[in-house]
Amino acid sequence: MVSAVPDLGALVATDLRRAQALIAGARRIVVLTGAGMSAESGIPTFRQARAALWADFDPMQLASPEGFRADPPRVWSWYAWRREKVAGALPHAGYFALAAAAQCFEQMVLITQNVDGLHERAGSRNVIELHGNILRTTCFAQCGVRIDDPGALPPGVPPRCPRCGSHLRPDVVWFGEMLDAARRANDLPRTLKLERELIDLARDRFELISHLEHVDLERLREDRNRCAHPSLISDEVKFSASAELARTHIRAAVTHLLQQAPAQGKFALERLTREVSSEYFPTSVEEAAETLSVGPLRRPRESLVSNFIIVLFKWVVGDDLGYKAHARIMSALEATHQLHPQIFAGVLRDKVNVIVRKVEDENLLRVLRVVFRIQEVWEHLASDVQNRLENYVSHLPDLYHLDEALDFPPLAKQARVRLRLASVKELNDCLFFSLHELIAEKFIDHYLAAKNYAEATKRRS
Numbered sequence: 001m002v003s004a005v006p007d008l009g010a011l012v013a014t015d016l017r018r019a020q021a022l023i024a025g026a027r028r029i030v031v032l033t034g035a036g037m038s039a040e041s042g043i044p045t046f047r048q049a050r051a052a053l054w055a056d057f058d059p060m061q062l063a064s065p066e067g068f069r070a071d072p073p074r075v076w077s078w079y080a081w082r083r084e085k086v087a088g089a090l091p092h093a094g095y096f097a098l099a100a101a102a103q104c105f106e107q108m109v110l111i112t113q114n115v116d117g118l119h120e121r122a123g124s125r126n127v128i129e130l131h132g133n134i135l136r137t138t139c140f141a142q143c144g145v146r147i148d149d150p151g152a153l154p155p156g157v158p159p160r161c162p163r164c165g166s167h168l169r170p171d172v173v174w175f176g177e178m179l180d181a182a183r184r185a186n187d188l189p190r191t192l193k194l195e196r197e198l199i200d201l202a203r204d205r206f207e208l209i210s211h212l213e214h215v216d217l218e219r220l221r222e223d224r225n226r227c228a229h230p231s232l233i234s235d236e237v238k239f240s241a242s243a244e245l246a247r248t249h250i251r252a253a254v255t256h257l258l259q260q261a262p263a264q265g266k267f268a269l270e271r272l273t274r275e276v277s278s279e280y281f282p283t284s285v286e287e288a289a290e291t292l293s294v295g296p297l298r299r300p301r302e303s304l305v306s307n308f309i310i311v312l313f314k315w316v317v318g319d320d321l322g323y324k325a326h327a328r329i330m331s332a333l334e335a336t337h338q339l340h341p342q343i344f345a346g347v348l349r350d351k352v353n354v355i356v357r358k359v360e361d362e363n364l365l366r367v368l369r370v371v372f373r374i375q376e377v378w379e380h381l382a383s384d385v386q387n388r389l390e391n392y393v394s395h396l397p398d399l400y401h402l403d404e405a406l407d408f409p410p411l412a413k414q415a416r417v418r419l420r421l422a423s424v425k426e427l428n429d430c431l432f433f434s435l436h437e438l439i440a441e442k443f444i445d446h447y448l449a450a451k452n453y454a455e456a457t458k459r460r461s
């Protein structure tokens with residue numbers, strides 16, 4: 001049997017090129033490193049190390065608080081052995097490259113799952129060590145003692161804490177300790193700062209939530225603080241939230257967060273355009289307004305609405321749309337005009353001329369069709385753009401939209417010019433749902449001027 005073997009070399013080269021392009025354009029990057037990085041410096045991974053000498057023990061016995069309590073010397077020896085491996089290893093070129101790369105970006109955050117401290121040894125600063133650091137030692141009873149230099153450890157297997165007499169342990173994250181990791185891997189003030197800023201960041205930088213959702217989340221956070229931190233109601237009376245209150249809070253918070261997808265920014269714009277692209281998006285303006293006002297456009301940021309309008313506008317004047325797609329996009333555009341007239345006017349003022357100037361001559365009818373439906377567009381067109389459309393109307397390639405032009409005061413004069421040039425054939429070719437008065441008169445003129453049927457159908461005035 002022959003199976004297709006992917007050309008790994010080519011795949012890697014493609015990935016590298018993509019990575020290169022992404023990194024070249026970045027200002028802030030996050031680097032996450034794991035066991036592979038250490039392994040290339042000759043430090044056995046947790047699994048390899050265990051396979052070598054410690055195969056008889058399961059990971060829980062070597063790397064959990066329970067394992068340590070059950071047999072402190074065994075766990076301490078296991079880490080002492082790994083510390084030796086680390087001490088004998090040197091950072092390889094990759095570590096130095098990352099340390100140097102930090103200079104190339106506005107901000108670079110280095111997060112590592114490794115506990116060997118090689119990033120620091122290669123010169124990286126502010127490394128976030130998710131799983132702690134094997135060279136540091138701390139007190140098992142958490143009295144606050146921490147010893148950074150392995151050479152400064154008191155004797156003993158394991159040594160005793162110089163402050164409280166409990167056992168010392170490696171300052172790494174063990175199984176079942178992930179929650180403490182955040183606290184230990186980095187300082188508490190930073191963790192709290194992130195938490196304080198999180199909701200603002202979601203609103204301002206990432207546009208994930210709207211102002212109203214921001215208010216909701218602020219209130220949830222206040223509730224949380226009230227449930228989580230006992231405080232004094234008066235000088236003597238201590239307020240402590242009941243378990244039931246805390247549970248109610250947690251439930252409300254989870255329900256609130258899960259009930260909606262992020263409603264703003266790029267994600268929301270993609271969602272809106274996807275909705276309009278669907279075969280099932282309504283073609284009546286009223287229904288479109290209804291559909292749009294229950295989605296992200298219900299309480300949008302201004303930027304979302306204007307970006308949406310721009311996307312729709314470019315779509316409708318730039319693309320060769322089928323009849324149905326055109327109807328959907330026009331209804332979305334008109335509905336957005338109804339829902340957010342002021343933002344719509346702003347977009348027309350700032351963007352519409354730039355967009356229309358890029359439309360090719362043969363596609364100007366697409367612009368006209370928007371103007372006929374949303375007449376406000378006309379007032380925002382610059383005079384050169386208006387002139388171009390006027391000329392276009394007096395030379396319309398056929399008469400299909402002439403009746404609308406006749407009824408649109410700014411273009412009625414040019415429409416009459418075009419009508420004067422219309423042949424009977426053109427008039428006949430064009431099926432009007434309802435015959436415009438001026439077009440009907442033109443028909444009559446033709447027939448009155450003709451001596452017989454053959455001449456009337458040929459004649460062009």
Ligand SMILES: [Zn+2]
Pocket residue numbers: 139140141142143144145161162163164165166
């Ligand atoms: Zn202690």
